[in-house]
Amino acid sequence: MTLEEIKGSLGGENDKFPVGMRVLAVDDDRTWLRILDELLRKCHYQVTTTNHAKTALKMLRENKNRFDLVISDVHMPDMDGFKLLELVGLEMDLPVIMLSGNGDPKLVMKGITHGACDYLVKPVRIEELSNIWQHVIRKKKFDSKNENNSNIQDKGNQGNGGGGQPSPDGPDQNRKVNRKRKEEEEEEQEEEEGEENGHENEDPATQKKPRVVWSIELHRKFVAAVNQLGIDKAVPKRILDMMNVEGLTRENVASHLQKYRLYLKRISSVATQQANMVAALGVKDSPYMRMSSLDGFGDFRSLAGPGRYSSSNISPYQTGGMLGRLNSSAGMNHRSLSSSALFQPNHAQNLTTTGKFQPVVWQSNQNASLFQGIPTSLGLGPFQPGGASGSPFTLHGNGQHVQDGGLFSTQPAFKVNSEPFNAGVTGSNENWHSTVELPNYSPNSLSLAGPFDHDRLPPNSMRSNNSAAGGHIQNSPLDFSSTNSISAPLEDSRGEIHFQAGSVGNVVRNTNQETAKRWDSNQIFSPFNSIVPANGVVGPLSQSMVQNNGFFQRKTDPALVSRSNSGPPTLVQHIGIEKSFIDTKIRSNEDYTSEQTKSPGSHVPCSYESLDDIMNAMIKREQEGSLDGDFGFGSYTFG
């Protein structure tokens, strides 16, 4: 889609864009609000301000097409900025820029995982604001691209097949552009969607389509239809017919299907890796195991400090949406998420590898933000990744979001890792509404590098969970909170993914002393969880043990997952992965660079002498069946 087309599809003053771009600024500090107002006006944007997050949400909900972009402060009394971020991403699929007086890398990371497309630190200068329009264009481009992908690909294919000379026109160029943006995803999409979407030749990008929100119900229907048809045979047209929903177009279904497939793919790849990992490591109760579960999020905390790992506390953390991950690692995954996926986040309760849990392999980038918003009640939230396994349906809006500089498709924080979430929300509405407080699904965090919403979760939950049944992931939202608690510490370390390569025994705890403490009490991690990262998740993680110390790669590379697939994740790396890392990873799985960074922070010495020990521990854990923790989904009621 050309720039003109994009502009044309935007609300507001299309032809003069970015002039007249409609911005909603939210900040409880009135002084700053006034300054922002002035600065944005000076950039020729159309500005609306409010100092209450709730008011902002109301305005946004009243008319989804009223604004092009939202800028919000992080620290607000009536609602956490990250939560607003998630909600906006989920419900409205608008680009959101976070603003804060605090430039702490951990917070920045959190923003990323929650799907923010940018993070500005006060005092903010006018130069910084004059460029924010790029986020709007980028999002549009991705959205349209996603829809047009098949078209483009088809054309591109034809063009290329025709004689090796790529046509100089749009389709091919778009394709190239797309490729640059989402390398892996595009490839995947091409493979998957080529045939099916070939006939969708309308140019939806230029048409102004009302945003479709993939509610849990809707997603459930979708998944049911897909399962019925068979994942290979599920064509948008037939799915649409089966779903029998008024107002839903084939395009909506097609784009949702794309995302879903990606999700499934990711999950399966993660699962595979995890399985390998598990096998290799001989899972032990090591904290690593937990780690693998990057999924999650909070779980990571449990990961940290191998020493701390209290047995059997797979902790509710597992329940974190991330379950997907964890389960898979042990092979327990039910990866079978297969298609049926309805990812039932509810499983949180015992997501033990019952297939139910769909590895929320969130390609973290994407969903990070997605999940955050997901209310626990939602369970997985609208996003039901059918068959978690294999279909890393990262909520994240299809990787696209990920692509946005760290903006995980406004998806809720990592929590959502459970890919199973029906991130189907069109557009990058992967973000599950914040209503769904997806407790940081730690398990899912793996893939879902996304928004690891540690903060979101009520902190008490985690703790309590941890102390509670070991490994029992409480599905209640508390679980998430527990994950939160886990995550919380993780959060601290979030920014710093200290990965100690080669130091198997060292669980680098991101300088979170408290995490360590928490970890002890929280033993949430299920061994598999830790494994999970190792395999699939870790893959990317280990590879990209990106040091999240504050540097947040904006561009989440949805390929994170894919990366992990590349090459066997080193176990060692895995083990060394700190929870935080995992969190981070999950959150921004794409963002992680494949470098492994050592955490300069305090390292929690791992009590495990060797990798074997860890593996054994992990295996033991597995046997203990405390995997349920994987599905940390709190009481998510699905749909």
Add this chain to the structure above:
Amino acid sequence: MLHENICEKGFLDEQFVQLEELQDDDPNFVEEIATLFYRDSSRLISNIEQALEKSPLDFSKLDNYMHQLKGSTTSIGARRVKNECTQFTDYCNAGNGEGCKRTFQQLKKEHSTLKKKLEAYFQLARQIGPVETACRPK
């Protein structure tokens, strides 16, 4: 000169300059911001004062207030006040109540000094008209 005095002595930083630049479009902008700043910051300072009188000290609450206050100081570029905020936060994190109280006194002093300087500045500006900016000549 008052203008030079304010910036050179470090009372205000670059942010203030930015605000002045925005004044091109809106003549009373800087004063408006200063007013908002003093309104919000005074309220926060009084909250902190009350909190400091309690025993035992609720550090997390104090930290929260201070975080808001600090954010506010960055809006106008009140550098010295901001530095005191940072110091206070450090003491707060360390659980050092005495340190907090000491720093807070200092903070209040800086806050009121800046207020006087700004008032004088605005008065002068009104008299001379928008000729010079406090920290950077136009």
